[in-house]
Amino acid sequence: MSDMIIETDRLTRDFRIRGKGTAALKRSTLRAVNDLQLRIAPGESVGYIGANGAGKSTTIKMLVGILVPTSGSVRTCGLDPHRERRRLAAEVGVVFGQRSQLWWDLPVRESFDILAAIHRLPGADARRRTQEVIEQLELTDFLATPVRQLSLGQRMRAEVAAALLHRPRLVILDEPTIGLDVLSKQRLREFLLTERQTHGTTLLLTTHDMGDIERLCERVLVVDHGSTVYDGSLGGLARAAGSDRILVLDFADATPDLIGIPHTTHLGSDVGGARQRLAFDSERTTAAAVLAAVGQQAQLRDLSIEEPDIEDVVRRIYQARR
Amino acid sequence: MTNFSETVDAPGRFAGYRAVLASRVRSQRSYRSNFAFDLASSGFVGVIELVEVWLLFHQVSVLGGLTFAQVLLVFGIADLCHSFADLFVGHCDTLPEYVRAGTLDVFYLRPQPLLLQLMTSDISLRRITRAGVALAALVIGLSINDIHWSVAAVGLLAVTIVSAIAIFSAMFVWAAGTQFFLIQGAEFTNAFVYGGRYAATQPAAVWSAPLKVLFGFVFPMALSAYVPALWLLGLPGPIGLPTWLAWCTPVAALWIWGFALFMWRLGVRHYQGGGG
Numbered sequence: 001m002s003d004m005i006i007e008t009d010r011l012t013r014d015f016r017i018r019g020k021g022t023a024a025l026k027r028s029t030l031r032a033v034n035d036l037q038l039r040i041a042p043g044e045s046v047g048y049i050g051a052n053g054a055g056k057s058t059t060i061k062m063l064v065g066i067l068v069p070t071s072g073s074v075r076t077c078g079l080d081p082h083r084e085r086r087r088l089a090a091e092v093g094v095v096f097g098q099r100s101q102l103w104w105d106l107p108v109r110e111s112f113d114i115l116a117a118i119h120r121l122p123g124a125d126a127r128r129r130t131q132e133v134i135e136q137l138e139l140t141d142f143l144a145t146p147v148r149q150l151s152l153g154q155r156m157r158a159e160v161a162a163a164l165l166h167r168p169r170l171v172i173l174d175e176p177t178i179g180l181d182v183l184s185k186q187r188l189r190e191f192l193l194t195e196r197q198t199h200g201t202t203l204l205l206t207t208h209d210m211g212d213i214e215r216l217c218e219r220v221l222v223v224d225h226g227s228t229v230y231d232g233s234l235g236g237l238a239r240a241a242g243s244d245r246i247l248v249l250d251f252a253d254a255t256p257d258l259i260g261i262p263h264t265t266h267l268g269s270d271v272g273g274a275r276q277r278l279a280f281d282s283e284r285t286t287a288a289a290v291l292a293a294v295g296q297q298a299q300l301r302d303l304s305i306e307e308p309d310i311e312d313v314v315r316r317i318y319q320a321r322r
Numbered sequence: 323m324t325n326f327s328e329t330v331d332a333p334g335r336f337a338g339y340r341a342v343l344a345s346r347v348r349s350q351r352s353y354r355s356n357f358a359f360d361l362a363s364s365g366f367v368g369v370i371e372l373v374e375v376w377l378l379f380h381q382v383s384v385l386g387g388l389t390f391a392q393v394l395l396v397f398g399i400a401d402l403c404h405s406f407a408d409l410f411v412g413h414c415d416t417l418p419e420y421v422r423a424g425t426l427d428v429f430y431l432r433p434q435p436l437l438l439q440l441m442t443s444d445i446s447l448r449r450i451t452r453a454g455v456a457l458a459a460l461v462i463g464l465s466i467n468d469i470h471w472s473v474a475a476v477g478l479l480a481v482t483i484v485s486a487i488a489i490f491s492a493m494f495v496w497a498a499g500t501q502f503f504l505i506q507g508a509e510f511t512n513a514f515v516y517g518g519r520y521a522a523t524q525p526a527a528v529w530s531a532p533l534k535v536l537f538g539f540v541f542p543m544a545l546s547a548y549v550p551a552l553w554l555l556g557l558p559g560p561i562g563l564p565t566w567l568a569w570c571t572p573v574a575a576l577w578i579w580g581f582a583l584f585m586w587r588l589g590v591r592h593y594q595g596g597g598g
Binding site for chain 1: 337424431433434
């Protein structure tokens with residue numbers, strides 16, 4: 001037996017889908033996860049990214065035993081997630097951004113008490129741990145508030161606390177920061193970092209937020225059509241994805257499309273050319289050189305530089321493969 | 323380090339279920355006026371059901387060999403047991419909602435069996451008034467009819483009530499299992515769950531043979547109240563339903579629970595995509 005905390009071998013999952021109307025009689029098969037090889041060692045923190053529909057959620061569901069693989073194998077914390085689901089539940093904490101583990105009509109505090117009882121945490125230990133997550137996630141102000149009255153940021157922090165109450169060895173977070181304000185994101189990330197440092201918790205998270213990956217993950221996995229297409233560090237990901245930066249240029253007047261500036265690609269024009277977007281390769285030219293070249297052709301009024309977001313990075317990785 | 327749960331003061335195996343149920347009770351009682359209204363309307367529904375039976379006997383004095391007084395006994399047992407089953411596990415009906423909201427996926431993340439979590443995820447206290455109406459009907463039925471009381475009679479009544487609650491509970495469970503693969507399947511299963519409840523309150527002697535098979539044996543509705551009531555009243559059973567069957571209610575409960583668990587497993591397998 002290996003000592004990996006997550007290990008899959010040719011993990012595959014098909015869904016049978018039916019069309020509508022007369023097509024309902026025909027069934028087709030959609031392969032959501034395809035021969036996935038995943039090996040994650042205890043203590044790692046891994047960002048699992050990919051476009052919508054790339055198979056992230058399906059993989060997570062197989063990792064925790066909600067879905068059964070069509071073929072291949074999966075072991076989580078050394079257990080068969082489906083057969084040994086109840087034992088695994090003690091070792092894993094999961095936060096689904098879209099599903100709540102709290103009782104919507106109960107005060108936050110009571111949800112924690114119930115979960116402590118469900119996980120059979122001994123009284124003194126339950127109190128100590130509850131206090132710990134309350135302090136670190138700064139939940140004190142709304143402990144007596146029913147869950148349904150919480151803001152999204154407050155609720156997500158409470159969700160994370162609920163998922164980590166039983167000190168799981170492995171924490172899986174599916175879009176934990178989606179829709180959160182900057183401050184809530186910050187608190188959540190700090191908590192997860194502390195949790196890793198003090199308990200050696202393994203993190204696996206899916207996200208659309210580059211900040212989550214930068215702050216939390218040492219390793220990034222990019223998945224496309226159910227298979228891993230990139231596995232490595234964040235820095236390596238930027239190199240693999242290309243180092244294009246995007247300049248958004250505002251001009252005083254309508255300007256013809258800026259084609260032919262060295263080492264740039266014209267991405268598009270708005271307002272009759274008064275706003276244009278140019279991608280430039282930061283390894284071959286500089287923003288200053290591009291601006292100088294642009295300045296010779298038009299009167300520049302304002303500009304901004306866009307960092308690549310996760311969708312862009314993922315898209316470029318996908319494109320590079322095809 | 324993972325074995326905290328094995329230390330001496332760890333909560334017991336059922337502490338989690340108790341904590342959930344206690345929170346449901348608190349939550350329902352905390353909205354007092356709402357709760358009072360729910361109680362009243364549930365009791366009102368119980369009374370309407372009873373009046374319906376009474377109206378039927380306003381037209382005929384004997385139906386299926388039973389007088390109104392005798393039917394009161396059948397109605398009392400059936401409705402009392404159904405109300406209790408509904409109180410404890412009636413919310414299994416809401417499974418499609420749990421699936422849509424992702425609550426079911428959350429059940430997978432807890433170290434407890436799924437079905438037990440579903441069954442103990444809620445409790446409908448408002449049904450207590452309906453059970454009260456049924457209990458009143460049962461007590462009146464037991465006192466105005468000429469029943470030869472013996473140890474056997476008391477024993478049969480007790481066994482019947484326990485078994486019938488189990489039978490009606492199993493009806494909710496198999497219906498829930500079916501919801502996994504029937505989209506909008508609630509209307510289909512309701513025909514059996516609530517149609518079954520209605521059948522259980524009626525004298526089965528008037529049923530056609532196929533109905534006797536369906537609600538006598540497949541879904542043992544006649545065994546949950548009618549046949550035991552015949553035994554208590556000392557009346558002969560109709561064709562196909564001899565009164566000695568009154569003692570077989572626990573067997574019927576076992577059968578329907580076996581069926582319910584089978585359907586539940588089938589449904590869960592479908593949900594996980596493991597088979598079918």
